[in-house]
Amino acid sequence: MSVALKVAATKDHALKVPDGDDQIAMLHSALEDSIYISWEVNNTYQAYFTAWDDESVAYQMLTVQNMVEIDGQWFVIKQCEPDYSNGIGTTAVTLQHISGEISRMHIYGSDPVDWGQYSHTGNSNVSLDVPDSTDTVAQSVSPGDILNAFFGGDNGKNWNITYQVIGSFNNAMVENPYAAGSGKDAISRILEAWSSAVFWPDNLNLRIYSHDEFYKDYGHRYDYLRDTSEVQLQYDTTDMSNAARLVGATQEIQTTSDTGLPNGSLTASGGAQAVIADAKKYLGVPYVYGGGRPVGTANPYNGMDCSSFVSRVYYDFGINIPAYTVSMESYGHEISRDQVQTGDMGFYGSKGASYHVCMALDNSTMIYEPAPGQSCKTQSISSFAPSWWERNDDMAKVVASGSSSDNGTASTADSKEQYYFAPFYFVDETSRQRWGLFVGDDITSDTITDKEQMKAYAESQFKANPDFTLQLTVDPGKEIIEGDMVRLEIRPADYVTKVDLVGYQKYPYSHTQPSTVVLNSNAQNVLDYQSSQAKKLNAAFEKLSQESQDKINAALNKKPETIMITQKEANEIGQYVDKQRQDSGG
Structure with missing residues (x-):
């Protein structure tokens, strides 16, 4: 039997859902039992079918990058395999869901592109200058x-x-x-x-x-031997992990050291670079209104606003200033725009009522926490110029620490990288006790600064239970829905559970071809199946124990029928009889 499918060709193979402006023809020679869709959540979404040559326009349109509508979705032809045998021409077609074309x-x-004659939303006025590389x-x-x-x-x-x-x-x-x-x-x-x-x-x-x-419960169920002819269950511990070394975020710690050089001599390195390095370590920290307070106590990587960011950089160098723009104004003196240097503060608004602040990295670049929904970043001063600039004398001394000083010996500011917490070994004990130890690669994070948070993150990265595959062969015509949460019952295994449908190979038009369904493998499924297996095992032991007891009773009662027992059971019966005689004094 064949089924009718829409075949479409869009102009220049444009990525679009075909409509009345495109060439569309009906294909009547697709074999219904050959049409199937293969889907795996977050991975595969393909279709396949075979059609015979009925000399129609639609059949001739079965070429790569044309489209076919199957079960309400459009698929793009990726492979065609024409075959001629015994005077009959057929074509096997492999298709990918239209959404896969976003790879095109x-x-x-912000990468520079000169678009030339091609229409594009990007800017064609690009410079020959190579942009600075960013970490x-x-x-x-x-x-x-x-x-x-x-x-x-x-x-x-x-x-x-x-x-x-x-x-x-x-x-x-x-x-x-x-x-x-x-x-x-x-x-x-x-x-x-x-x-x-x-x-x-x-x-x-x-x-x-x-x-x-x-995933929603639509009331569907799969029962072995009722509408499901085969259920395959498989354990696989190959990719398990339940232990690892955990490595969290690092921070720059500022240090000073005596260079041994006399006054007026140049130190080994400049203080401005230390300030720049310290400020840049907060790049990417999200803007959080009121975050980062109290400065020096709160974790800055959880988020800061504009004033707490500047206050935090100053704090890193032992300089305490408020984390509120208006209060910060009195901790500096105004300077002109052409005097701006590393560490200077740029205020926005009117004096006594400033509402925003940034910090200069140099005379042309600033760094700041922009606004909610954004993160700490750098940009040119000219692109978002402050209303006025101020200089804090203590910060100016830090910046100038690379030049001559008035008395004593010169010192240099430096920094070293240090972990927020020492890397440590961590084990999911529940998984280890159940399956044994599976040590994986290091688990790292550039943003986590708290040890307990790191443990929670590691638990989300571990694969603490084996892969547990449930693959079902279901009867033709059985409804299969993406996002379905189904009830599965396997009576011979005494197993009932709720599972997510995560994949299938279904034949939407066939009345004879069974489909294949893959159900999810999570920890609860594994435990449910283990529980059912434990029940079966206990029942088997109880049955064995009862059978042995029946044989012992039969021997004690000297029943005439023939009793088939093992040598071990005979020994156990002998020991039991001797004990009974001793207990009864006989």
């Missing part, structure tokens, strides 16, 4: 921030892409979240940063779900 788009961010910087972002950077505005319009975030997500620290890359890279960054997130596209509507929003 590329966003360059990897972690920023506090949400999934929506990354989606918007890649698919928002004209980027999404040019590629006919829309997107949604469904469910609640906390911000996470992501390294270079907006770095240049493909649309596929953007989705991968989200799935890596939020491990429980689910990517589920509806054609070119890209959707990021939280786990609880994606």
Whole structure:
């Protein structure tokens, strides 16, 4: 039997859901039993079918990069394998869901590109100057921030892409979240940063779900031998890990040392560089209104605002100034714009009512905490010029520590990198006691400064239980839904559990082909199955014990029927009889 499918060709193979402006033809020669969709959550979304040559326009359109609609979704043809045998021509077709085509788009961010004659939203007025290389910087972002950077505005319009975030997500620290890359890279960054997130596209509507929003109980069940002919269960401990060395964030600790040089001589290094290095270590720390207080006690990496950031840098050099802009004004004296140097404070607003502050790295560059939703960053002073500048004399002395001094011996400011807490070994004891010790690679974080938080992070990275695969063969016509949370019952194993459907190979048009379903493997599934196995084992022991007792009773009662027992059981019976005689005095 064959089924009718839409085949479409868009102009220049544009990425879009085909519509009335495109060439569309109906294919009537696709074999219904050959059409299947293969899906694995956050990984595979493909389709396959075979059609015979009915000399139709649609059959001739089965070429790469044309599209076919299957089960309400559009798939792009990636491979075609024509075959001619016994006078009949057929073509086997492999397709990828249309959302996979986002790997064709590329966003360059701030990277320089001269677009020339090609229409693009980027700036073609680029310089020949090579931009300064920047270190990897972690920023506090949400999934929506990354989606918007890649698919928002004209980027999404040019590629006919829309997107949604469904469910609640906390911000996470992501390294270079907006770095240049493909649309596929953007989705991968989200799935890596939020491990429980689910990517589920509806054609070119890209959707990021939280786990609880994606998986719902629709009342479906799979019962072995009722609508499920085969259930395969498999343990695999290959990739397990439940122990590792944990390495957290580091900080720059400022030090001073006597150079031994007399007054007026140059020290070994300048203080300005130490101030710059200290300020830059906070790059990427999120803006948190009221965060970082009290300065010197609160963890600055949990977030700071503009004034607590500047106050914190000063504190790192033993200089105490308030963490409030208006109060900070009295801790400096005004200087002109052309006098600005490292460590000077730039105020915004009117004097006595300032509302924002930054700190100069040099005469042309400043560093500051910008606003909610952003993170500590540097930019040119001219691009966001303060209303006026002030200099704190104590900070000016630190900056000038590399030049001559008035009396005594010269000293130099330096810094050393130090862990917030010493790297330590950590074990998930529950997993170790159940399965044994599986030591994995170091688990590291550039942002975690608290030891207990590091333990919690490590537990989320461990693979504390074996992979536990549940693969079912289900009857034709059984409804299969992405995001389904199903009830599974295997009566011979005394096993009942609730599981997420995480993959399938389904035949949406076939009345004879059974589908294959893959259910999730989490710790609770493993424990549920272990519990059922323990019950079976206990029942087996109880049965064995009862059978042995029956044989002993039969021997004591001298039943005439033949009793089949093992040598071990005979010995046990003999010992039991002797004990009974001794107890009875006989």
